[in-house]
Amino acid sequence: MGHERGGESRQEREQERLQENGRPNRREFLAGSVGALAAARINKNFGGVSSLSREGAAIEKAPTAAAPLRVIIDTDPGVDDALAILLALRSPELQVEAITPVAGNVPLDFTLPNALKLVEIAGRTDVPVAGGARHPLVRKLITGERVHGNNGLAGVEFPEPKIKPVAESAPEMIRKIVKANPGEITVVAVGPLTNVALALRDDPELAAKIKAIVIMGGSLSGGNVTPAAEFNLYVDPEAARIVFDAGVPLTMVGLDVTRKVLFTDQRLKALETAKNPSGIAAAKIMAATLEHLNRGPHPMIEAMHDPLTVANLIDPGILTLKDYYVEVETEGEFTAGETIGWAYGPARGSAPMALADKHEGSPVLATEESFKANARVAVEVDAERFFRLLLGRLTA
Numbered sequence: 001m002g003h004e005r006g007g008e009s010r011q012e013r014e015q016e017r018l019q020e021n022g023r024p025n026r027r028e029f030l031a032g033s034v035g036a037l038a039a040a041r042i043n044k045n046f047g048g049v050s051s052l053s054r055e056g057a058a059i060e061k062a063p064t065a066a067a068p069l070r071v072i073i074d075t076d077p078g079v080d081d082a083l084a085i086l087l088a089l090r091s092p093e094l095q096v097e098a099i100t101p102v103a104g105n106v107p108l109d110f111t112l113p114n115a116l117k118l119v120e121i122a123g124r125t126d127v128p129v130a131g132g133a134r135h136p137l138v139r140k141l142i143t144g145e146r147v148h149g150n151n152g153l154a155g156v157e158f159p160e161p162k163i164k165p166v167a168e169s170a171p172e173m174i175r176k177i178v179k180a181n182p183g184e185i186t187v188v189a190v191g192p193l194t195n196v197a198l199a200l201r202d203d204p205e206l207a208a209k210i211k212a213i214v215i216m217g218g219s220l221s222g223g224n225v226t227p228a229a230e231f232n233l234y235v236d237p238e239a240a241r242i243v244f245d246a247g248v249p250l251t252m253v254g255l256d257v258t259r260k261v262l263f264t265d266q267r268l269k270a271l272e273t274a275k276n277p278s279g280i281a282a283a284k285i286m287a288a289t290l291e292h293l294n295r296g297p298h299p300m301i302e303a304m305h306d307p308l309t310v311a312n313l314i315d316p317g318i319l320t321l322k323d324y325y326v327e328v329e330t331e332g333e334f335t336a337g338e339t340i341g342w343a344y345g346p347a348r349g350s351a352p353m354a355l356a357d358k359h360e361g362s363p364v365l366a367t368e369e370s371f372k373a374n375a376r377v378a379v380e381v382d383a384e385r386f387f388r389l390l391l392g393r394l395t396a
């Protein structure tokens, strides 16, 4: 389960250099050696085997029965990831082209086999699973066992998978599928954004070929790991910045709405009526999760972050989306991974230091005239409609 450390010393030297010379700004990071080095480092660490021009924000069209929405699910299963995957695999409105696990809630040594197990449970071994990044781009991996249990599935043990991951790494798989189907593929990213960032970074032409990226992550109203940052963004803020800056039509489903869809005991009872293998597995995972979260001095209720993100692709009436210009904080000592959303211009950075050579005023990212949204952000949710869909699909 330990991280592979090939190339680490070179990376450490680079990090030391950055600490001495100051951190790279965003443009330097995207273009510079750190990002490339991070990509090289990650490329050695896949578990399997081995800008942008478009403007405006994501518009999810309601898929029709005749034309399912073609999606790649990038994920770190993960309790709520597991339900999101099972929901997608049981929904004819979605055609799941691949599942690409990444390290996040638990290390890749768990997220990858968990994805394989879920595909088997759902009877959908036709869906390829490609192992992704073991580490964030330039940070150490922070995991979430407190919520997801040591194995990522709340400690519930399912049979070891018989199927194997495909030979391609997750970023390779994303690139391959998108390039073979330009304008057709929506990437649904419900874990840290490392795989997606690497796919984009290694092929500058890829962004223009992706139909949309729909992210579970971020928040306009405070985080869940720090007061500023949501988990997926906190784990790999540099990757998130690459993805938010890629110019791909983007939807952000953040804590603003996912905190409003809580999985209660009553909902567990409904799920426990399931007779199909996916619903039975989901009920076991959620029973163990509720049990585990209710223990200890600070009981919590699990929010259905990732299933909500998938559900809105099946029924776009579940969420209300609003245009925002979103920036990802990567340098804040206490705020890395925060998503800052401007609803209108001007969009400004922090005030300059008093000792700056000349007085230039606050850096303006966009004026009132040049202001453009780069994402649609979920601001309201119809929670009952969501749970009807989720529980309906898992128990049917």
Ligand code: BDR
Binding pocket: 078, 079, 080, 081, 105, 144, 147, 190, 191, 216, 224, 230, 231, 232, 305, 306
């Ligand atoms: C996100 O982080 C993980 O814990 C969940 O799977 C979800 O993707 C919520 O902050």
Ligand code: CA
Binding pocket: 075, 076, 077, 078, 080, 081, 105, 190, 191, 306
């Ligand atoms: Ca997740």
